[in-house]
Amino acid sequence: MKKTAAVGIVLAALSGVRAAAPVNYTQHYTWKNVRTxxxxxxxxxxxxxxxxxxxxxxxxxxxxxxxxxxxxxxxxxxxxxxxxxxxxxxxxxxxxxxxxxxxxxxxxxxxxxxxxxxxxxxxxxxxxxxxxxxxxxxxxxxxxxxxxxxxxxxxxxxxxxxxxxxxxxxxxxxxxxxxxxxxxxxxxxxxxxxxxxxxxxxxxxxxxxxxxxxxxxxxxxxxxxxxxxxxxxxxxxxxxxxxxxxxxxxxxxxxxxxxxxxxxxxxxxxxxxxxxxxxxxxxxxxxxxxxxxxxxxxxxxxxxxxxxxxxxxxxxxxxxxxxxxxxxxxxxxxxxxxxxxxxxxxxxxxxxxxxxxxxxxxxxxxxxxxxxxxxxxxxxxxxxxxxxxxxxxxxxxxxxxxxxxxxxxxxxxxxxxxxxxxxxxxxxxxxxxxxxLSYGMEETAVLGLTSPPQGPHLLSVVGDVGGWRHDNLDVAPSKAFLTPSWGTTRSIDHAGSRPNIVVRSGDGEGGLALSNDTGATWHIHASAGSWNGGRAQLSSNGDFVVWAVNNGLYVSANEYPFEKVPNIPSGSYTTANDRNHNGLFYAAENSNFYVSTNAGTTYTKKTSSIGYIREIGVNPFRAGDVWIATDTGIWHSIDSGNTISRVGPATDAYHVQLGKSATSNGYPAIFAAATIQGWAGHYRSDDGGYTWTLISDDSNGFGTPGNNIYAADPRTYGRIYIGTNGRGTFYGDASATSPVPTAADAYGQCGGQGFNGPKACPHGYTCKVSNAYYSQCL
Structure with missing residues (x-):
């Protein structure tokens, strides 16, 4: 077993100077390592x-x-x-x-x-x-x-x-x-x-x-x-x-x-x-x-x-x-x-x-x-x-x-x-x-995370030592992923409507593996061939696999041979699947955003004008609701990418993922690694991306956002998993003593010396400073 270089190192830092905290309310989070x-x-x-x-x-x-x-x-x-x-x-x-x-x-x-x-x-x-x-x-x-x-x-x-x-x-x-x-x-x-x-x-x-x-x-x-x-x-x-x-x-x-x-x-x-x-x-x-x-x-x-x-x-x-x-x-x-x-x-x-x-x-x-x-x-x-x-x-x-x-x-x-x-x-x-005797020393380079809606809350894959099924986040797993067992494992994903079906890709013989029991046991994909590595994702029903490998996109149905997607150029693709629609897949290469409605067989370019695309996040509770993190901010579509608009104040974003809503009929919790009002950090939004809460802090920085891996929990409101390039995986929960922030009313007070009320404004309003004692949503 050999220690690799820090896998996938991304040297660019989020833009902005950390001179002062943004206007957005900072919610206290409790951060813990996921134990291995x-x-x-x-x-x-x-x-x-x-x-x-x-x-x-x-x-x-x-x-x-x-x-x-x-x-x-x-x-x-x-x-x-x-x-x-x-x-x-x-x-x-x-x-x-x-x-x-x-x-x-x-x-x-x-x-x-x-x-x-x-x-x-x-x-x-x-x-x-x-x-x-x-x-x-x-x-x-x-x-x-x-x-x-x-x-x-x-x-x-x-x-x-x-x-x-x-x-x-x-x-x-x-x-x-x-x-x-x-x-x-x-x-x-x-x-x-x-x-x-x-x-x-x-x-x-x-x-x-x-x-x-x-x-x-x-x-x-x-x-x-x-x-x-x-x-x-x-x-x-x-x-x-x-x-x-x-x-x-x-x-x-x-x-x-x-x-x-x-x-x-x-x-x-x-x-x-x-x-x-x-x-x-x-x-x-x-x-x-x-x-x-x-x-x-x-x-x-x-x-x-x-x-x-x-x-x-x-x-x-x-x-x-x-x-x-x-x-x-x-x-x-x-x-x-x-x-x-x-x-x-x-x-x-x-x-x-x-x-x-x-x-x-x-x-x-x-x-x-x-x-x-x-x-x-x-x-x-x-x-x-x-x-x-x-x-x-x-x-x-x-x-x-x-x-x-x-x-x-x-x-x-x-x-x-x-x-x-x-x-x-x-x-x-x-x-x-x-x-x-290294308990507490979580030093893995995390390369993939997925949080299914049932079974274990988290599945993770890492460089050098493979990956795990985490049945208890605070207790080390009893075994690593086996049959096959790879050192560096590159990606992992679950099927939205059949979350017991899981796929992972890795650097080693077989290259692609499937599980029918949420990662407890595995078998090599029947048509994996000699390829390895890349990023693999499942359709909602788990019958299709889209594999970004060998500088292209390939698709397989029911473990039949992979076929290269014919109508898109070669490139290094970022991919995502729609967990509520078996035919919907999303892909991006540089600034080009593609959508497939036939389970990854063909793709249609929807835009190339929203900036360099770093990650695609999908709403696990609603079909066609897709979010895109780019170097120009966060973009959103509710119609599977047919129309896309920029959302919220982020000027730069690396990650965006969606988890359980705070209420039964509210917006899902949206998590992003982004720069907002000049402050680079990790954020959560509970109102569709219009206002954001800073959830990272001076004691928990998680390294370079470009090397982080994100997964939001679909079962626990406010929980986000952040994989790092060298400090393992963290999970964060909103502190019980820190209430969920609410926005001030339109034209209401939002700041000032001695003011302890809501500091965020409703969508369309900005907190304007009148004097040292009073700021107002205008």
Missing amino acids: GASGGFVTGIVFSPKQKGVAYARTDIGGLYRLNSDDSWAPLQDYVNNTLWNEHGVDAVALDPNDASRVYIAAGIYTNSWDPYNGKIMSSTDYGKTWSRANFPFKFGGNMAGRQMGERLAVDPNKGSILYFGARSGNGLWKSSDYGKTWAKVTSYTAVGTHIVDPGDSGQNGDIIGLTFIAFDSTSSAAGTASKRIFVGTADSSATVYMSEDSGATWSAISGQPTGFLSHTGKYSPTEKALYVSYVDNANTYGGGDGYVYKYYVESKTWVKILDDNGTGFGFGGLTLDPQKNGTVMVTTYHQWWPDGNIYRSLDGGATWTTIWDFDWSGVQPPVKRRYDWDISQATWLPEITGDKTTGWMMGSIAINPFDSDHFLYGTGATIFGSHKLTNWDKNEKFTLSS
Whole structure:
């Protein structure tokens, strides 16, 4: 299983400047994660505080930073991320102050590619990550680039907490702060840049210079209150990969006698042994390394000793940790050992001898391994369907032993965090329990959502780990979608009048699957052929499938062979189905809006003048009622697209979906990600789209709207599901203590100092300011 890039990344942010809240009333919403029980994404770094027991952080490539709770669950720290701050969900490094547990720092930024418009920033917190200050850099960071599990490339001087060093990517070298991360300057005396590139011809994650990989201090090299004299810096450069300064960073030199031909992955310094441990791999490709070893550098004798070698077996070494309570105890993970499983090595004598978390067993067991541990995946029982049964995991880029508890360790994988509270059983040749311990860390890239009118309230599909049927939004599903089981699953949809029929498309063999029991069981569509991916949707009765794939639209009836729609040009299509009329399908490509009345067999263009079309939403309770989100706002038709008119004040919109009405005969609740009166956010309308209520807030931003996935609940008034690109799926309900806002009367008061009444006006009226004490609907 391999962690993909953030799927479908859309870099454009909603227009407008967030200078002041819109006139529209803001209704308080309660937002919760839809639980899956495990990260579902790549946990690239884990660090424990050496100062305060119980304080630890985990960083992810596209899901932000998390802090450990006392019950082994994790608390997200960056849910404020919105359309203007979305790159802060990429955490390229994390550092803690060894003498002040409240201080935490992160290097924030997702991509170094030219199509990422945002530079990186070092973010500082003095309250355990509750609030942040930012130091902006003149170049980009890469929390989702190749080599993202290396590190940590950000570190705090253990003798003088005001000093930090940061090792940059892209040839930008080493940077230093002397004022707790507020300002930074390049260390011009350090000239190595880490020139390794995974694939020089790649325009994506693998085509940039990896840069510097780790920073480590010798805390014994100076007294408290003065800058540490001895500092180590790792680079992704196989000719000279570890550099050292012995004069507090004034001068640097490559350490003599070091191994060549490999990249330094992780470096940890043992002050009691006066030795630097370094893990090596031959390639920074996130999904594969071919060779590697572990070396130890003794400072006093200035000698390097090879303490572990993979002997050319093709995996290299990645995460490395020391136990400060047990001198000479070191653990290291294999970088990418895919068969029969990833492995972890442990030594109690400074690397002289090693044992492994599993050993080969050729007695006939399958897979051929004998494990030291029992496996507990009770928090996410679906994990074996993705990772395999009893596995240690893959993409093990970070491992950490709790400095206050030698029995407690954690390591990150491409799907979860594993760990144990009985680690030292290993040393007694007794089994310990290896548990999935990432509850609360929802880190999936959501690609599709649908909320049927009966059965489970939600079905979801995601990148890398497939998807789920959510029978209880607050409890992890017992299993993932199977038969077929795909990693990245692209779309999911239910039939309007027969919601037990569900279709999903994905990247893998079969490519298209159908369910007749609302996602409980599946079979491959009889005519899927060799295609995969795309977006698939069902007719209301579930007998027709329209599949936007292979740069066109294709339709199949009753699992007969797909036929390409003949009368529309090739293109990348956005599609929607009418849940109350079996023949109605909608499609859009760029600014062209099409309607089919014969179950997707042919389409008629209705307009090309409403702007770039991003999403089509349909009223689940009324045929022919279609809504369109475009870069010019929200458009509406009540006659299946024959006439279309712009509705409401939105000037830009990414999503529009419809759910249950507040009353038995009222308008359905309409949800939109849009810019209204210059304010980009998530909104709800209860009056047909004329007035809107802001339902997102400063604590819940949901990242970039262009990467969100929307579904409205047809059974629960006010409930909206928002899928994110890295923080899983959220569901929001209107707070019971926050009444549904009503509009002021025509010509009635709508604002002013001390006014607590309705602040929205009826359709056709605008709230005009007369003075500081009175505004009126005119």
